[in-house]
Structures are given as C-alpha cells and as structure tokens.
Amino acid sequence: MTTDTPARLLQLLSLLQTPREWPGGELAERLGVSRRTVRRDVDRLRELGYPVQATMGADGGYRLVAGKAMPPLVLDDEEAVAIAVGLRAGAGHAVAGVDEASVRALAKLEQVLPARLRRRVSTLQAATTPLTSGDGASIAPETLTVMASTVAGRERLRFAYRDKDGSESRRLTEPYRLVSTGRRWYLVAYDLDRGDWRTFRVDRVSEPFATGARFAPRELPTGSAAEYLRQSIHRRQDSYAYEVVFTESADLVASRVPAWVGRPEPLDTGGCVLRGTSGDPVEWLAMRLAMAGCDFEVREPAELVGCVRELGGRLSRAGGG
Structure with a gap:
C-alpha cells in the first residue's frame, strides 16, 4: 500500500x-x-489541471483524455528500466535508425533516474549479450x-582519443x-587545440568529460554534419572509391548489404551497380x-579486385575445389 500521497498520485498518473479506461476497483x-x-486522488489531479474523465456505471472508470494541460510522461520503475536498457543496447551497437535523437532521450532519461534504477539498468546491461552482425565496434552507452x-x-567536451595508428591524445572540443x-x-x-573542425570515431574515444564551459555555436563549413562527415571520410588518404556490379536487382x-x-543503382541489363567510398580495409569490404x-x-579499385580473387580462391580450396 502506498501511504505517501504525492507518490501515490504519481503512480495513479x-x-x-x-491508453485505456481503468475501473475504479482495479485502480484501488x-x-x-x-x-x-x-x-479523492482523481479530484486532486483535476485540480492540478490534468484532464481525467470519469464514466458512470456499477464500478465507474477513469481515463486521461487529450487536453491543453496534458501531464509530463510518468513511467513506473519497470517501464523506465526497460526503455533505458533498450536505448543503451541500440546506442552501444550503432543500430541503424537509433540516431542522435534517441541518444539525447537516453541522456535525459538516465539523468533523472534514481540511483537504484540506474544500478538496475547497468546490471541488466552487463548481464545481457546482444546478437549483432559484428559490423561495428561496441561503444559504451555512457x-x-x-x-x-x-x-x-x-x-565544451574533453576526452582522450586514439588515432588509427594507436597514438593517444587529449582533445578539447566544441x-x-x-x-x-x-x-x-x-x-x-x-577542435580548440587545432583550431579547426574534426570528426572523431566514438569507439576510439575514452574518458569523455563535460567541462561545464558553454560556447556559442560556430558555423559548420558544410550544410550538415552528415555531409561534413561524408566529405571528411572521402578526403582521408586511406579511403578509396569502389564500384561493384551485381547480376541481381x-x-x-x-536488402542484403x-x-x-x-x-545500389539499377542497370538496363537488369542488374545493378554499387558505388561508394570506404576507409575500411579492402579485406573487410570483400567479405x-x-x-550478400x-x-x-x-x-x-584494383586492390579490391585482387582481394576478392584471393578470397574466392581461399574459399574454393577450403571447400575442396
């Protein structure tokens, strides 16, 4: 039994x-x-501006209806833990469709979670091993x-960063x-130390620290962060352009890559062509x-052609061909 009135009102809310109607007996x-x-609790919620509608009948029922004063989202313990774990799992493995908005939601949710629920989320996350495709590095949701x-x-954000060659540095960024x-x-x-815009792979970041120092946003050289990232990857010396023709539609x-x-872009022959730029090893792209x-x-490029031939020969020998 919840004896604390404010806590009971939040639970009722x-x-x-x-989205359903609750019989009075079930709520009790x-x-x-x-x-x-x-x-009495329903009357208190109405006094606070929450549009609670009552229905007549043997038991009577209550439901929250749309109105000018809809309440903030209130989650019980199990709901909050479930949402946090789901967001952490998706964010930590860069699942397609889990974008920055989802990560911001996770940041807000974890900021207001009580310590006891944060511990539950961390414990459940640590005990869970998701089945992933292995396409990307795992990232700590924190x-x-x-x-x-x-x-x-x-x-402003400060963090430790490991370059592709393994060298470590400290970065202070906006x-x-x-x-x-x-x-x-x-x-x-x-990057404040280098006086220029940079892109950082998050799986190479450690010890991120919010400094508390505010800044006025600068104008990005390109129209969007996604476009800037695309151009940045293309400019890197270790990146390469590739073109692959498939016989399928x-x-x-x-649906397979x-x-x-x-x-993929359709061809008049009925197949398709796939073009792109990658900074990953050609062996990985060949696989x-x-x-598919x-x-x-x-x-x-020629390097990818040679890698595919070598991979094909190796697989053929492994199969006894």
Missing part, C-alpha cells in the same frame, strides 16, 4: 497514461487504497550520453553533432560483398 487494488481514496548532453547543452552511419558513431566537433542487393555500404550471396564483379 502513470497508470492513467496507459493497484494502489492499495479504497475506491473513495481513488476518487560515452554517447555524455556527448549528446554536451551537444544539446552547447558545453561538440556539434553525433552522426550514426548505421555501423559506427562519429562526433563532429570544433537493386532491391534484392539493397548494409545501408552504409551504398545504395561484406561476398556475404549474389554474383558480382568488382570494377575498382
């Missing part, structure tokens, strides 16, 4: 936010109080939430946006293309 049982107390908070609050490619997360930020190929690899399960021909 949480129940009423479910859920809250561990009498039906009379439920009626890293993303700290970054998202500084982006939203226009707060974070602009988080960008998800569906496989990896990137931070687009203004564009729709079929698109990750979106970040590229969008992804082979996993479709016949294809690599037109460029």
Whole structure:
C-alpha cells in the first residue's frame, strides 16, 4: 500500500497514461487504497489541471483524455528500466535508425533516474549479450550520453582519443553533432587545440568529460554534419572509391548489404551497380560483398579486385575445389 500521497498520485498518473479506461476497483487494488481514496486522488489531479474523465456505471472508470494541460510522461520503475536498457543496447551497437535523437532521450532519461534504477539498468546491461552482425565496434552507452548532453547543452567536451595508428591524445572540443552511419558513431566537433573542425570515431574515444564551459555555436563549413562527415571520410588518404556490379536487382542487393555500404543503382541489363567510398580495409569490404550471396564483379579499385580473387580462391580450396 502506498501511504505517501504525492507518490501515490504519481503512480495513479502513470497508470492513467496507459491508453485505456481503468475501473475504479482495479485502480484501488493497484494502489492499495479504497475506491473513495481513488476518487479523492482523481479530484486532486483535476485540480492540478490534468484532464481525467470519469464514466458512470456499477464500478465507474477513469481515463486521461487529450487536453491543453496534458501531464509530463510518468513511467513506473519497470517501464523506465526497460526503455533505458533498450536505448543503451541500440546506442552501444550503432543500430541503424537509433540516431542522435534517441541518444539525447537516453541522456535525459538516465539523468533523472534514481540511483537504484540506474544500478538496475547497468546490471541488466552487463548481464545481457546482444546478437549483432559484428559490423561495428561496441561503444559504451555512457560515452554517447555524455556527448549528446554536451551537444544539446552547447558545453565544451574533453576526452582522450586514439588515432588509427594507436597514438593517444587529449582533445578539447566544441561538440556539434553525433552522426550514426548505421555501423559506427562519429562526433563532429570544433577542435580548440587545432583550431579547426574534426570528426572523431566514438569507439576510439575514452574518458569523455563535460567541462561545464558553454560556447556559442560556430558555423559548420558544410550544410550538415552528415555531409561534413561524408566529405571528411572521402578526403582521408586511406579511403578509396569502389564500384561493384551485381547480376541481381537493386532491391534484392539493397536488402542484403548494409545501408552504409551504398545504395545500389539499377542497370538496363537488369542488374545493378554499387558505388561508394570506404576507409575500411579492402579485406573487410570483400567479405561484406561476398556475404550478400549474389554474383558480382568488382570494377575498382584494383586492390579490391585482387582481394576478392584471393578470397574466392581461399574459399574454393577450403571447400575442396
């Protein structure tokens, strides 16, 4: 039984936010109080401006209706934990469709969770191993939430960063946006020490720290953070352009390759062509293309052509061919 009136009102509000009508007797049982107390609590919610509608009948019922003073979202413990765990899992593995807005929501939710629920979320997350495709590096959700908070609050962010060659550095930045490619997360930020815009792979970031220092946002050189990231990847010396022709339709190929690899374009021959730019090793891209399960021909670059031939020969020998 909930004896604390404010706590009981919040619990009642949480129940009423479910899109259904609640019989008075069921609400009384859920809250561990009498039906009379439920009626008094409903009156208190109405006094606070919440549009609670009552229906007549043997038991009577209550439901929250749309109005000018809809309440803020109220979640019970189990709902809050479920949402936080789901968002953390999606954010930590860069699942396609879980973008910066979802990470900001996670940052807000975890900020207001009581300590006991934060511990439950962390414990459940640590005990859960998601089945992923292995396409990207795993990221600590705490890293993303700290970054998202500084982006939203226009707060300078300090962190340790490991370059592709393994060298370590400390960075002080003005974070602009988080960008998800569906496989990896990137931070687009203004690097104060280098006096220029930079992109950072989030899986190479550690010890993110919100400094508390506010800043006025700068103008990005390109129209959007996604476009800036695309151009940044293209400019890198280790990136390469590729062109692959498939014998299958564009729709079929698109359903079998990750979106970040590229969008297949139909050909008059009935097949399709896939073009893109990658900074990943050609061996990795060759494996992804082979996993599509479709016949294809690599037109460029020469390094990818050679890698595909070598991979094909190795697989043929492994199968006794």
